[in-house]
Amino acid sequence: MRDEHLDILAECAAAQTIEPGTVIFRENELADRFFLILDGRVELETRGNKHEFPVQTVGAGEALGWSWLFPPFRWHFEAQARERTRVIVFTAAHLLVACERNHDFGYELMKRVAQVVILRLQSARRHLLDANWPSRSPDETRTTPPTTGNLWAPLKR
Amino acid sequence: MGTLETLIAGHPFLHGLSSEHLKILADSAMQSNFQAGELIFRDGDPANRFYLILDGKVAIEAAGREQSELPVQTVGAGDVLGWSWLFPPYYWHFDARALEPVRAVFFYGTRLREQCEQDHHFGYELMKRVTQVVIRRLQATRGQLVEAALKSGAGSR
Numbered sequence: 422m423r424d425e426h427l428d429i430l431a432e433c434a435a436a437q438t439i440e441p442g443t444v445i446f447r448e449n450e451l452a453d454r455f456f457l458i459l460d461g462r463v464e465l466e467t468r469g470n471k472h473e474f475p476v477q478t479v480g481a482g483e484a485l486g487w488s489w490l491f492p493p494f495r496w497h498f499e500a501q502a503r504e505r506t507r508v509i510v511f512t513a514a515h516l517l518v519a520c521e522r523n524h525d526f527g528y529e530l531m532k533r534v535a536q537v538v539i540l541r542l543q544s545a546r547r548h549l550l551d552a553n554w555p556s557r558s559p560d561e562t563r564t565t566p567p568t569t570g571n572l573w574a575p576l577k578r
Numbered sequence: 579m580g581t582l583e584t585l586i587a588g589h590p591f592l593h594g595l596s597s598e599h600l601k602i603l604a605d606s607a608m609q610s611n612f613q614a615g616e617l618i619f620r621d622g623d624p625a626n627r628f629y630l631i632l633d634g635k636v637a638i639e640a641a642g643r644e645q646s647e648l649p650v651q652t653v654g655a656g657d658v659l660g661w662s663w664l665f666p667p668y669y670w671h672f673d674a675r676a677l678e679p680v681r682a683v684f685f686y687g688t689r690l691r692e693q694c695e696q697d698h699h700f701g702y703e704l705m706k707r708v709t710q711v712v713i714r715r716l717q718a719t720r721g722q723l724v725e726a727a728l729k730s731g732a733g734s735r
Contacts, residue, residue, distance in 0.1 A: 467724050474724045487713045497717045520702070528698040531705035538712045539661045543671045545719040546650050550640050552726035554648055 426526045433515035437508050439463075445485075445500040452488035452496045453513045461506025465498045477541070478503070484537055489513030582607045586683055589630045590656045591707055599700050606689045612676035618659070625662035625670045626687040631655055634680030639673045647673070651715070658711060663687025 422430075439445060445463060446452070456463075458481055465476040465485075476498050479485050485508075488496050494513075520527030583604035586592055592600065612618055612634070619625065621641060635654045639647040650672055653659055662670050664687070694701030 465720075467720075474727050476720045476724065487709075487716075490713065491710050498720070520706075524699045524702040528694065528701040528705060531702060531709050532694075535705050535709045535712065536665045538709060538716055539664060542661075542712055542716045542719060545716060545723060546640075546672070549719055549723050549726060550648055550650065552723060552730070554642065 422529060426529055429519045429523070429526050430511060430516075433512040433519075434509050437510050439502040439506045439508060441502055441504050441506075443502045445502060446496045448497065448499050449495050452486065452494050454486060455489055455511040455513055455516060456485040457509045457511075458483050458485055459507040459509065461508075462503040463500050463506055464503050465500055467498050473499070477545075484534075487534070487538060489517070490534070580604060582609065582683065585609070585632065586630060589632065589683075591630055591658045591711070595703060599703055602693055602697070602700055603685060606685050606693075607683050608685075610682050610684050612680040612682070614676055614678045616676045616680075618674040618676060618680075618682075619670045621670055621673050623670050625660065625668050627660060627684045628663055628687055628690060629659040629682045629684045631657050631659060632681040632683065634682075635677040636680055637675050637677050639675060641673065647675070651719075652677070661708070661712060664691070664708070 439461070445456070446454070448467065458479060460481045462478060462480045463485055464478050466473045467476055468474075485500060486496070488494060490513075516530065520530060583600055586603055586607055587595075587600050592603070595603075610629075618629070618636060619627070631653060633655050635652055636657075636659055637647070637652050638650040638659075640650055642648040659674060659682075660670075662668060668687070690704070694704055
Protein backbone atom coordinates (compact mmCIF):
# COMPACT_ATOMS: atom_id res chain seq x y z
CA MET A 422 0.00 0.00 0.00
CA ARG A 423 1.23 3.50 -0.81
CA ASP A 424 2.45 5.80 1.97
CA GLU A 425 -0.36 8.31 1.45
CA HIS A 426 -2.91 5.52 1.91
CA LEU A 427 -1.15 4.22 4.99
CA ASP A 428 -1.32 7.79 6.33
CA ILE A 429 -5.11 7.79 5.91
CA LEU A 430 -5.28 4.53 7.84
CA ALA A 431 -2.91 5.79 10.52
CA GLU A 432 -5.12 8.85 11.15
CA CYS A 433 -7.84 6.66 12.60
CA ALA A 434 -5.75 3.82 14.02
CA ALA A 435 -4.95 2.93 17.60
CA ALA A 436 -2.96 0.07 19.06
CA GLN A 437 -4.77 -1.99 21.67
CA THR A 438 -4.00 -5.03 23.78
CA ILE A 439 -6.90 -7.29 24.62
CA GLU A 440 -6.79 -9.70 27.54
CA PRO A 441 -7.91 -13.33 27.11
CA GLY A 442 -11.66 -13.78 27.60
CA THR A 443 -12.49 -10.18 26.69
CA VAL A 444 -15.47 -9.78 24.34
CA ILE A 445 -14.28 -7.47 21.55
CA PHE A 446 -17.72 -7.01 20.04
CA ARG A 447 -21.16 -8.54 20.49
CA GLU A 448 -23.76 -9.75 18.04
CA ASN A 449 -26.17 -6.96 16.93
CA GLU A 450 -24.14 -4.17 18.47
CA LEU A 451 -23.19 -1.20 16.32
CA ALA A 452 -20.28 -2.22 14.05
CA ASP A 453 -18.06 0.84 14.11
CA ARG A 454 -14.55 -0.64 14.13
CA PHE A 455 -12.20 -2.64 11.94
CA PHE A 456 -9.34 -4.70 13.40
CA LEU A 457 -6.00 -5.96 12.19
CA ILE A 458 -4.62 -8.63 14.46
CA LEU A 459 -0.89 -8.36 15.15
CA ASP A 460 -0.69 -11.40 17.38
CA GLY A 461 -2.91 -13.55 19.55
CA ARG A 462 -6.12 -15.38 18.75
CA VAL A 463 -9.75 -14.29 18.45
CA GLU A 464 -12.74 -16.56 18.14
CA LEU A 465 -15.85 -15.56 16.22
CA GLU A 466 -18.91 -17.10 17.81
CA THR A 467 -22.65 -17.04 17.72
CA ARG A 468 -25.06 -17.73 20.54
CA GLY A 469 -27.44 -20.60 20.05
CA ASN A 470 -29.73 -21.76 22.82
CA LYS A 471 -27.57 -20.88 25.80
CA HIS A 472 -24.48 -22.27 24.07
CA GLU A 473 -21.82 -20.49 22.09
CA PHE A 474 -20.96 -21.90 18.69
CA PRO A 475 -17.56 -21.24 17.20
CA VAL A 476 -17.73 -19.79 13.70
CA GLN A 477 -14.10 -19.09 12.91
CA THR A 478 -10.78 -18.41 14.58
CA VAL A 479 -8.63 -15.52 13.38
CA GLY A 480 -5.08 -14.80 14.39
CA ALA A 481 -1.83 -12.96 13.68
CA GLY A 482 -1.77 -11.12 10.36
CA GLU A 483 -5.51 -11.44 9.79
CA ALA A 484 -8.28 -8.88 9.57
CA LEU A 485 -11.39 -8.94 11.76
CA GLY A 486 -14.80 -7.34 11.35
CA TRP A 487 -16.67 -6.57 8.10
CA SER A 488 -20.11 -5.49 9.30
CA TRP A 489 -19.07 -1.80 9.48
CA LEU A 490 -18.92 -1.74 5.68
CA PHE A 491 -22.63 -1.95 4.89
CA PRO A 492 -26.03 -1.32 6.43
CA PRO A 493 -27.35 -2.28 8.91
CA PHE A 494 -23.85 -1.77 10.45
CA ARG A 495 -24.47 -4.39 13.16
CA TRP A 496 -22.09 -7.21 14.07
CA HIS A 497 -23.26 -10.60 12.86
CA PHE A 498 -21.19 -12.52 15.38
CA GLU A 499 -19.48 -12.13 18.69
CA ALA A 500 -15.68 -11.87 18.86
CA GLN A 501 -13.81 -12.96 21.95
CA ALA A 502 -10.06 -12.96 22.60
CA ARG A 503 -8.80 -16.46 23.37
CA GLU A 504 -5.27 -15.29 24.11
CA ARG A 505 -3.67 -11.98 24.95
CA THR A 506 -4.19 -10.29 21.60
CA ARG A 507 -2.57 -7.18 20.15
CA VAL A 508 -4.59 -5.37 17.50
CA ILE A 509 -4.69 -2.17 15.52
CA VAL A 510 -8.22 -0.82 15.66
CA PHE A 511 -9.57 1.59 13.02
CA THR A 512 -12.57 3.90 13.27
CA ALA A 513 -14.99 2.60 10.64
CA ALA A 514 -16.72 5.93 9.96
CA HIS A 515 -13.37 7.51 9.16
CA LEU A 516 -12.51 4.69 6.74
CA LEU A 517 -15.88 4.90 4.98
CA VAL A 518 -15.63 8.66 4.53
CA ALA A 519 -12.03 8.36 3.30
CA CYS A 520 -13.10 5.70 0.75
CA GLU A 521 -15.87 7.90 -0.64
CA ARG A 522 -13.64 10.99 -0.81
CA ASN A 523 -10.60 9.29 -2.26
CA HIS A 524 -11.38 6.48 -4.68
CA ASP A 525 -7.71 5.58 -5.10
CA PHE A 526 -7.68 4.75 -1.40
CA GLY A 527 -11.17 3.24 -1.55
CA TYR A 528 -10.20 0.95 -4.41
CA GLU A 529 -7.06 -0.24 -2.60
CA LEU A 530 -8.96 -0.95 0.62
CA MET A 531 -11.95 -2.62 -1.04
CA LYS A 532 -9.73 -4.76 -3.25
CA ARG A 533 -7.99 -6.12 -0.16
CA VAL A 534 -11.25 -6.62 1.72
CA ALA A 535 -12.75 -8.39 -1.31
CA GLN A 536 -9.82 -10.79 -1.51
CA VAL A 537 -9.96 -11.70 2.17
CA VAL A 538 -13.73 -12.22 2.24
CA ILE A 539 -13.72 -14.27 -0.98
CA LEU A 540 -11.12 -16.62 0.52
CA ARG A 541 -13.15 -16.86 3.72
CA LEU A 542 -16.33 -17.58 1.76
CA GLN A 543 -14.60 -20.36 -0.19
CA SER A 544 -13.26 -21.77 3.05
CA ALA A 545 -16.65 -21.52 4.84
CA ARG A 546 -18.32 -23.33 1.94
CA ARG A 547 -15.78 -26.17 2.18
CA HIS A 548 -16.45 -26.42 5.91
CA LEU A 549 -20.18 -26.50 5.26
CA LEU A 550 -19.75 -29.32 2.75
CA ASP A 551 -17.66 -31.23 5.28
CA ALA A 552 -20.28 -30.63 7.98
CA ASN A 553 -23.19 -31.78 5.81
CA TRP A 554 -21.40 -34.63 4.07
CA PRO A 555 -18.78 -35.89 6.51
CA SER A 556 -18.22 -38.93 4.32
CA ARG A 557 -16.77 -36.91 1.45
CA SER A 558 -13.58 -38.80 0.65
CA PRO A 559 -10.31 -36.98 1.39
CA ASP A 560 -9.31 -36.71 -2.26
CA GLU A 561 -12.47 -34.72 -2.90
CA THR A 562 -11.71 -32.32 -0.10
CA ARG A 563 -9.50 -29.46 -1.17
CA THR A 564 -6.98 -27.90 1.13
CA THR A 565 -8.05 -24.71 2.87
CA PRO A 566 -7.17 -21.62 0.83
CA PRO A 567 -3.84 -20.05 1.78
CA THR A 568 -3.72 -17.69 4.71
CA THR A 569 -4.43 -14.09 3.85
CA GLY A 570 -2.12 -12.66 6.45
CA ASN A 571 0.53 -11.54 3.98
CA LEU A 572 -1.96 -9.14 2.41
CA TRP A 573 -1.64 -6.79 5.32
CA ALA A 574 2.04 -7.25 5.95
CA PRO A 575 3.02 -4.00 4.15
CA LEU A 576 1.06 -2.10 6.79
CA LYS A 577 3.72 -2.85 9.38
CA ARG A 578 6.31 -0.36 8.22
CA MET B 579 -28.22 3.32 -24.54
CA GLY B 580 -27.43 0.04 -26.29
CA THR B 581 -29.36 -3.15 -25.65
CA LEU B 582 -26.65 -4.63 -23.45
CA GLU B 583 -26.30 -1.42 -21.51
CA THR B 584 -30.05 -1.38 -20.86
CA LEU B 585 -29.94 -5.03 -19.79
CA ILE B 586 -27.12 -4.57 -17.29
CA ALA B 587 -28.41 -1.21 -16.03
CA GLY B 588 -31.52 -3.03 -14.78
CA HIS B 589 -29.56 -5.61 -12.80
CA PRO B 590 -29.64 -5.04 -9.01
CA PHE B 591 -25.88 -5.56 -8.66
CA LEU B 592 -25.25 -2.47 -10.77
CA HIS B 593 -28.04 -0.35 -9.29
CA GLY B 594 -26.98 3.27 -9.03
CA LEU B 595 -23.87 2.89 -11.19
CA SER B 596 -23.12 5.98 -13.33
CA SER B 597 -23.82 5.81 -17.05
CA GLU B 598 -20.10 6.27 -17.67
CA HIS B 599 -19.29 3.13 -15.67
CA LEU B 600 -22.20 1.22 -17.19
CA LYS B 601 -20.77 2.02 -20.59
CA ILE B 602 -17.35 0.64 -19.58
CA LEU B 603 -19.07 -2.58 -18.52
CA ALA B 604 -21.34 -2.79 -21.56
CA ASP B 605 -18.32 -2.51 -23.86
CA SER B 606 -17.00 -5.82 -22.59
CA ALA B 607 -20.31 -7.59 -21.88
CA MET B 608 -21.57 -10.66 -23.71
CA GLN B 609 -24.96 -12.29 -23.49
CA SER B 610 -24.92 -15.96 -22.68
CA ASN B 611 -27.75 -18.45 -22.29
CA PHE B 612 -27.69 -21.91 -20.79
CA GLN B 613 -30.06 -24.85 -21.00
CA ALA B 614 -31.31 -26.68 -17.95
CA GLY B 615 -28.58 -29.05 -16.76
CA GLU B 616 -25.79 -27.28 -18.66
CA LEU B 617 -22.50 -26.73 -16.86
CA ILE B 618 -21.57 -23.02 -16.69
CA PHE B 619 -18.12 -23.58 -15.19
CA ARG B 620 -16.22 -26.44 -13.63
CA ASP B 621 -14.16 -26.71 -10.45
CA GLY B 622 -10.48 -26.39 -11.35
CA ASP B 623 -10.98 -24.75 -14.76
CA PRO B 624 -9.48 -21.30 -15.41
CA ALA B 625 -11.82 -18.59 -14.10
CA ASN B 626 -12.19 -15.62 -16.41
CA ARG B 627 -15.87 -14.74 -16.39
CA PHE B 628 -18.13 -12.76 -14.13
CA TYR B 629 -21.86 -13.44 -14.62
CA LEU B 630 -24.92 -11.33 -13.96
CA ILE B 631 -27.94 -13.62 -13.90
CA LEU B 632 -30.99 -12.12 -15.56
CA ASP B 633 -33.30 -15.15 -15.43
CA GLY B 634 -33.23 -18.73 -14.22
CA LYS B 635 -31.58 -20.62 -11.37
CA VAL B 636 -27.98 -21.79 -11.04
CA ALA B 637 -26.66 -24.35 -8.56
CA ILE B 638 -23.16 -23.92 -7.17
CA GLU B 639 -21.98 -27.43 -6.40
CA ALA B 640 -19.04 -29.53 -5.36
CA ALA B 641 -18.25 -32.92 -6.81
CA GLY B 642 -19.27 -35.74 -4.47
CA ARG B 643 -18.76 -39.48 -4.67
CA GLU B 644 -19.82 -41.49 -7.69
CA GLN B 645 -20.71 -38.49 -9.82
CA SER B 646 -23.16 -37.12 -7.26
CA GLU B 647 -23.23 -33.35 -6.84
CA LEU B 648 -23.27 -31.69 -3.43
CA PRO B 649 -25.16 -28.39 -3.39
CA VAL B 650 -23.34 -25.37 -1.98
CA GLN B 651 -25.72 -22.56 -2.90
CA THR B 652 -28.40 -21.66 -5.42
CA VAL B 653 -28.38 -18.27 -7.11
CA GLY B 654 -31.02 -16.78 -9.38
CA ALA B 655 -32.35 -13.75 -11.22
CA GLY B 656 -30.73 -10.57 -9.94
CA ASP B 657 -27.75 -12.40 -8.42
CA VAL B 658 -24.16 -12.48 -9.58
CA LEU B 659 -22.02 -15.55 -10.11
CA GLY B 660 -18.27 -16.14 -9.95
CA TRP B 661 -15.51 -14.48 -7.91
CA SER B 662 -12.48 -16.58 -8.76
CA TRP B 663 -11.51 -14.34 -11.70
CA LEU B 664 -10.70 -11.56 -9.22
CA PHE B 665 -7.58 -12.95 -7.57
CA PRO B 666 -4.85 -15.49 -8.30
CA PRO B 667 -4.79 -18.39 -8.95
CA TYR B 668 -7.87 -17.63 -11.16
CA TYR B 669 -9.36 -21.12 -11.02
CA TRP B 670 -12.95 -21.95 -10.21
CA HIS B 671 -13.44 -23.46 -6.75
CA PHE B 672 -16.82 -25.03 -7.50
CA ASP B 673 -19.03 -26.18 -10.35
CA ALA B 674 -21.93 -24.01 -11.51
CA ARG B 675 -24.83 -25.68 -13.27
CA ALA B 676 -28.03 -24.26 -14.76
CA LEU B 677 -31.03 -25.77 -12.98
CA GLU B 678 -33.44 -24.26 -15.51
CA PRO B 679 -32.98 -22.20 -18.68
CA VAL B 680 -30.69 -19.33 -17.67
CA ARG B 681 -30.27 -15.95 -19.30
CA ALA B 682 -27.08 -14.19 -18.26
CA VAL B 683 -24.61 -11.51 -19.22
CA PHE B 684 -20.94 -12.05 -18.58
CA PHE B 685 -17.80 -9.90 -18.51
CA TYR B 686 -14.26 -11.08 -19.11
CA GLY B 687 -12.37 -11.07 -15.80
CA THR B 688 -9.01 -10.00 -17.22
CA ARG B 689 -10.68 -7.02 -18.90
CA LEU B 690 -12.52 -6.05 -15.71
CA ARG B 691 -9.34 -6.21 -13.66
CA GLU B 692 -7.52 -4.00 -16.18
CA GLN B 693 -10.37 -1.51 -16.16
CA CYS B 694 -10.35 -1.40 -12.35
CA GLU B 695 -6.60 -0.74 -12.29
CA GLN B 696 -6.86 1.97 -14.94
CA ASP B 697 -9.85 3.76 -13.44
CA HIS B 698 -10.03 3.65 -9.65
CA HIS B 699 -13.43 5.37 -9.61
CA PHE B 700 -14.76 2.43 -11.57
CA GLY B 701 -12.65 -0.03 -9.55
CA TYR B 702 -13.96 1.32 -6.26
CA GLU B 703 -17.60 1.07 -7.38
CA LEU B 704 -17.12 -2.50 -8.57
CA MET B 705 -15.12 -3.69 -5.54
CA LYS B 706 -17.59 -2.07 -3.14
CA ARG B 707 -20.42 -4.06 -4.72
CA VAL B 708 -18.40 -7.29 -4.85
CA THR B 709 -17.43 -6.91 -1.20
CA GLN B 710 -21.01 -6.35 -0.11
CA VAL B 711 -22.36 -9.43 -1.90
CA VAL B 712 -19.51 -11.67 -0.72
CA ILE B 713 -19.86 -10.51 2.91
CA ARG B 714 -23.58 -11.30 2.84
CA ARG B 715 -22.88 -14.73 1.39
CA LEU B 716 -20.15 -15.32 3.96
CA GLN B 717 -22.50 -14.37 6.80
CA ALA B 718 -25.20 -16.64 5.37
CA THR B 719 -22.77 -19.55 4.95
CA ARG B 720 -21.53 -19.14 8.52
CA GLY B 721 -25.14 -19.15 9.65
CA GLN B 722 -25.66 -22.44 7.81
CA LEU B 723 -22.51 -23.81 9.44
CA VAL B 724 -23.93 -23.02 12.86
CA GLU B 725 -27.23 -24.69 11.91
CA ALA B 726 -25.33 -27.77 10.74
CA ALA B 727 -23.46 -27.85 14.06
CA LEU B 728 -26.73 -27.46 15.99
CA LYS B 729 -28.32 -30.29 14.04
CA SER B 730 -25.43 -32.65 14.66
CA GLY B 731 -25.17 -31.60 18.28
CA ALA B 732 -21.51 -30.74 17.81
CA GLY B 733 -20.02 -27.44 18.77
CA SER B 734 -21.86 -26.92 22.05
CA ARG B 735 -19.78 -26.33 25.10
